[in-house]
Amino acid sequence: MGLMDGKKGLIVGIANERSYAYFIAESLLREGAQCLFTHLPGEKMERRVRKACESLGAEDPWLRPLDASSDEQLDAVFDAVKSDVGELDFIVHSIAFADKDWLKEGLFLSTPREVFTQACDISAYxxxxxxxxxxxxxxxxxxxIAISYYGAEKAAPGYNVMGVAKSALESTTRYLASDLGPKNIRCNAISGGPFRTMSAMAVGGFGQIMDVVAERAPMRRNVEGREVGDAAVFLLSDLSTGVTGxxxxxDCGFSSIVM
Ligand SMILES: NC(=O)c1ccc[n+]([C@@H]2O[C@H](COP(=O)([O-])OP(=O)(O)OC[C@H]3O[C@@H](n4cnc5c(N)ncnc54)[C@H](O)[C@@H]3O)[C@@H](O)[C@H]2O)c1
Incomplete structure (x- = not known):
């Protein structure tokens, strides 16, 4: 008996075998969930994400192109979900984007308007x-669920506009929880610790952030992908039916300490 037996959901955000979404999918599949996937448009991205899904044991995965900044593509994906599987039990939002030229320490002050709005659009809206x-x-x-980071609350070196977008994402989670609660739909976020992925490498101060966590976090180490995956199972399963917003x-406790 798996914790996700009989549940179907859409996972957005696998780029490769290092993505947080990959580990979330691995935990969900292990617990019996049926998972649908998307990839950024383009043949190369499709090949890469298909390979990752297949390595999870998802043979002939349900996989559709999605640039989430396009309303038309969002409509097309959810129309396809509706016609192919009908109902959904869960969704995973594990995507973020900000122009990496502006993810360097000391540059937040001059973030251009279009960089700011694009980061908030793709990462929160x-x-x-x-x-x-x-x-x-x-x-x-x-x-x-959506995936956030502690830079939503405190300024982290080089995280810059991404921190602003994560604050918006966490607030979005609470307002969604408020709107959808009466329909028995829950919305939560996981604030994951720093983890070496393609997106994370774009953050100027990322290496420094990982080093400080390993040195000072109560557990004296960085988080593993599997740990975020298993927390996602908790939030997406019936173990957390009273938890929303x-x-x-x-994060191995890093957010719980002062120094
Ligand atoms: N890695 C970390 O240290 C860390 C820590 C906390 C939170 N997070 C968050 O976890 C989530 C997943 O990131 P990751 O670290 O696994 O990196 P990743 O690069 O593996 O995943 C980011 C995903 O975002 C997708 N994406 C970007 N723009 C998109 C768009 N317009 N439409 C659709 N998809 C788009 C990419 O295709 C990719 O799959 C992000 O929200 C990230 O901010 C990461």
Missing amino acids: TFAAMADRAAPLMSEGGSM QVLYV
Whole structure:
């Protein structure tokens, strides 16, 4: 018996075998979930994500192109979900983007307007855009998660506009929880510790952030992908039916200390 037996969901955010979404999918599949996937448009991205999904044991995975900054592509993906599988039990939003030229320490002050709005659009608004399309497919209730980082609350070196976008994402989670709670749809975020992925490497101060966590976090180490994956199972399964509008820290305790 798996914790996710009989549950179907859409996972957005696998780029490769290092992505947080990959580990979330691995934990969900292990617990019996049926997972649908998307990839950034383009043949190369499709090949890379298909390979990652297949390595998870998802043979002939349900995989559709999605640039989440496009309303048309969001509509197309959720229309396809509706016609191919009907109802959904969960969605995973594990995407973020900011122009890496502006993710360097000392540059936040001069962030151009279009860099700021694009980061907030792709990294925060898209959670609401996905939730709005997923909710009508959750007539029996459901659970939605997004992935945040502590830079939403405190200034982290080089995280810059991404920190602003993560604050917006966490607030978006609470307002979605408020709107969708009466429909028995829960929305939560996981605040994951620093983890070496393609997106993370774009942050100027990333190496320094990882070093400080390993040295000072209560558990004296950085988080593993599997730990975020297993926390996602908790939030997406019936183990957490009373939990919504929350940010769950999976960061080896780093956010709980002062020094
Ligand atoms: N790695 C870390 O240290 C860390 C820590 C905390 C939170 N997070 C968050 O975890 C989530 C996943 O990031 P990751 O670290 O696994 O990196 P990743 O690079 O593996 O994943 C980021 C994903 O975002 C997708 N994406 C970017 N723009 C998109 C768009 N317009 N439409 C659709 N998809 C788009 C990419 O295709 C990729 O799959 C992000 O929200 C990130 O901010 C990461």
